[in-house]
Amino acid sequence: MSALPDDELPPNMTVASRAAVYLRSGGFVAPLITVLVAFLAGGLVVLATGHNPIETYQAIFKGTGFNWVFPWLSEDDRTIAALALQQTLITTTPLILTGLAVAFAFRCGLFNIGGQGQYIVGSILAVWVGSSFDGMPALLHIVVAILAGILSGAAWAGIAGLLKAVTGTNEVITTIMLNWIAIWVGVWLFGLGGPLQNDDPTRVDVPVSNDVLAGAKLPVFWGDAQLQGLHIGIFIALAALVVFWVLLNRTTLGYEVRAVGFSPDAAEASGINVRRNYILVMAICGAFAGLGGALDVMGWQFRIATNDIPANQLAFFGIAVALLGRNTAIGTLLGALLFAGLINGTSTRNLDPSVFEPQLATNLTYMIQGLVVLLISTDVLVVYLLRLRRRRRTQAVAA
Amino acid sequence: MTPKRVGWAAVALGILAFFVAVPPLTVRSPIVVIVLAALAMAAGSYAVTAGEKRIGWGGIVAGLVGLVGGYAATQSGVANLERVVVWGALGAATLRYATPLIFGAVGGLFSERSGVVNIALEGMMLMGAFFGAWGADMTGSWILGLVIAVVAGSAFAAIHALFAISFRADQIVSGTALNLLAVGITGYLYVQVYGDLGTPDDLPSVPNVSLPIDWLPLFGDVFGDLNLLVWLALAAVLVTWIVVFRTPTGLRLRSAGENPLAAETAGLNVVRTRYYAVMASGGLAALGGAFLSIGFLHTFTQNMTAGRGFIALAALIFGRWKPGLALAATLLFGFGSALASRLPVFSPSGAVLFQALPYVLTLIAVTGLIGRSVPPLALGRPLPRS
Structure with missing residues (x-):
């Protein structure tokens, strides 16, 4: 029997174990259908509000820059597409990492909603290291700043892991609280009169951090560094995907993590230190998210403005990325590409306003993202498909 | 006094430590605040050791908050205080x-x-x-x-x-x-x-x-x-x-x-x-x-x-x-x-x-x-x- 229908799942399963069952059963068909349904629903909204959904989606697709791969593109169009694709890949970088921060926790039966806080803490430390220590050798400066981001993210998430391990406190609640503490601490640090507000006398009234020094900026390898070309962070994110896969599938820790995810009680009984796993897993999740924050400030933002701190939704996209990607490495990559495309395809910079207003389109992105998570939350479609297949099979046997 | 009452007294003392420092009382001496807050924390600790953990810790936290808030108030100008604390x-x-x-x-x-x-x-x-x-x-x-x-x-x-x-x-x-x-x-x-x-x-x-x-x-x-x-x-x-x-x-x-x-x-x-x-x-x-x-x-x-x-x-x-x-x-x-x-x-x-x-x-x-x-x-x- 390849798949268990919902009715036969053991009671009190963790989220992760349920997801794992669906993973074995649904394959990549279910996420594809989910995305399709979400886009269809989004198209209906566009249609209902008096716009042309096909033209809108075409314009959004053009805005993603994915058409760069089409060989028949004219030279001019390819130049424009390249600019858009660089943007999309810049966004893909943190989305992979915030996605991994959610996915790794899921595999251990934990739900990490704290990606936002971990990302913020990572970006704060990275911007501080990156804008201080003038005169440090460039490569060393980059490494130290990235490490600061990773470690601070790990420590921030580690708090939630520690509380889960020691007092059994639900990690959902603690990570939500830690998100908002990180937001307000960030606003305080870089706000007017805050300890880390910029020390440039001409920007006394601007609540923004110091700029990252030239030596700590990540090199741009595609496009113009002055026009926000693609920085090397994408390779670091891809490497993180490999680390995630190896960690999970080729190490003792990964084996333990998955065992705890399936059933904490069984894992405990077979001698696995569940508490240690909770702390480690949350710290690793935080490391991924913190790295995402560090790469963003060192790759293209170069400073943190207080307004941007609460407005940053990347970590919530990370939840959609991980769920859509079924908490696997390859799935997370594809999910990150999809949502990065959506974010940039609907941005003011890339979407043709004569076809569809970018402000509307940005909200369309949020809607599609919400729908994707909602549909995945239950795997209605998977269960439905499973039943259908099972019925057919029993009918075939009867005949 | 039962430990529970001591715990409640600790909470009250902690609040008092803050309250005396702001209008209408506006005590200017930080000593008063520190003494009141210390009393609150001592009473809270006593309640904790006597088994009333919940209210005891509440008293200790109230004492801490009172100490920080009250001390900050004694260090700021009276005019400012009267503008803020209405x-x-x-x-x-x-x-x-x-x-x-x-x-x-x-x-x-x-x-x-x-x-x-x-x-x-x-x-x-x-x-x-x-x-x-x-x-x-x-x-x-x-x-x-x-x-x-x-x-x-x-x-x-x-x-x-x-x-x-x-x-x-x-x-x-x-x-x-x-x-x-x-x-x-x-x-x-x-x-x-x-x-x-x-x-x-x-x-x-x-x-x-x-x-x-x-x-x-x-x-x-x-x-x-x-x-x-x-x-x-x-x-x-x-x-x-x-x-x-x-x-x-x-x-x-x-x-x-x-x-x-x-x-x-x-x-x-x-x-x-x-x-x-x-x-x-x-x-x-x-x-x-x-x-x-x-x-x-x-x-x-x-x-x-x-x-x-x-x-x-x-x-x-x-x-x-x-x-x-x-x-x-x-x-x-x-x-x-x-x-x-x-x-x-x-x-x-x-x-x-x-x-x-x-x-x-x-x-x-x-x-x-x-x-x-x-x-x-x-x-x-x-x-x-x-």
Whole structure:
């Protein structure tokens, strides 16, 4: 029997174990259908509000820059597409990492909603290291700043892991609280009169951090560094995907993590230190998210403005990325590409306003993202498909 | 004196340590504050060692807060203090800031007491904020605006109910999805309907209730001129307490959240009970959102709830899923916001940190340092299929 229908799942399963069952059963068909349904629903909204959904989606697709791969593109169009694709890949970088921060926790039966806080803490430390220590050798400066981001993210998430391990406190609640503490601490640090507000006398009234020094900026390898070309962070994110896969599938820790995810009680009984796993897993999740924050400030933002701190939704996209990607490495990559495309395809910079207003389109992105998570939350479609297949099979046997 | 009384005395001393340093007493000597706070912490420690951990730790924390707050007050100028600490205005502002949180927390209480986790309060509130403003604008009446807000909130909550209860989805994932969806839906409609101009300036708004109690020294300033929705929020707490803890309906609701199988065996329709509870939750949270848009700020802006739904959730947990304690928590958080909004007079950057206070306190509360917050037993568990 390849798949268990919902009715036969053991009671009190963790989220992760349920997801794992669906993973074995649904394959990549279910996420594809989910995305399709979400886009269809989004198209209906566009249609209902008096716009042309096909033209809108075409314009959004053009805005993603994915058409760069089409060989028949004219030279001019390819130049424009390249600019858009660089943007999309810049966004893909943190989305992979915030996605991994959610996915790794899921595999251990934990739900990490704290990606936002971990990302913020990572970006704060990275911007501080990156804008201080003038005169440090460039490569060393980059490494130290990235490490600061990773470690601070790990420590921030580690708090939630520690509380889960020691007092059994639900990690959902603690990570939500830690998100908002990180937001307000960030606003305080870089706000007017805050300890880390910029020390440039001409920007006394601007609540923004110091700029990252030239030596700590990540090199741009595609496009113009002055026009926000693609920085090397994408390779670091891809490497993180490999680390995630190896960690999970080729190490003792990964084996333990998955065992705890399936059933904490069984894992405990077979001698696995569940508490240690909770702390480690949350710290690793935080490391991924913190790295995402560090790469963003060192790759293209170069400073943190207080307004941007609460407005940053990347970590919530990370939840959609991980769920859509079924908490696997390859799935997370594809999910990150999809949502990065959506974010940039609907941005003011890339979407043709004569076809569809970018402000509307940005909200369309949020809607599609919400729908994707909602549909995945239950795997209605998977269960439905499973039943259908099972019925057919029993009918075939009867005949 | 019993250890418990000592613990309560510790809490009172901690509050006193702060109180003596601000108007009307305005003691200028930090020694008084330090002595009072030290006494509070000593009494708290005694209570802890004598076995009264919860109240004892409460006393120690109160002493610490009193020490920091009181010491800060003795170090700042009298004129500044008198501008910031105007008790009447602070009290009224506390209630204003607490109102959306009260609606949210009470709404969350219905849902969570019935066994359904509701982290979608933020989204439900946002729906209420938009549809309250839109409804009031379309119909020209704030009453219909509130009605439309409640209907929209309940309908939105019904999606959560459908996925969480009927489809047995993971309730946290579907709640997260609803929060995202609410940002998208309200943002889209806002841009579509109001465009760049924003909501009209003549948006009908919920009126204030003027009471003829100006002559009362403190109460007149606090309660004399409050928004109608503030009173409704306070009434909602009372009604919720009666309904949930003093009626058969409430007993059924709580049994669905504590032991759904037993409730089902006893003939209760757990699924239906949970549906009603979640939808009530949405309607109440939406009222909190509508207070923001047509009671307080008289406009709608994208994502205007800005985390208030999560503070409401925090207050619910901090208040141990009980209406009275949750009200106390929302008032505490509201006081923090009220103080933060007046502090910029002499410390703009420090005031911001006050915004983090609710979350820090809740973090401490859920970890069990000051007594454990124990959720309803079956919270987050779908009803097993029979």
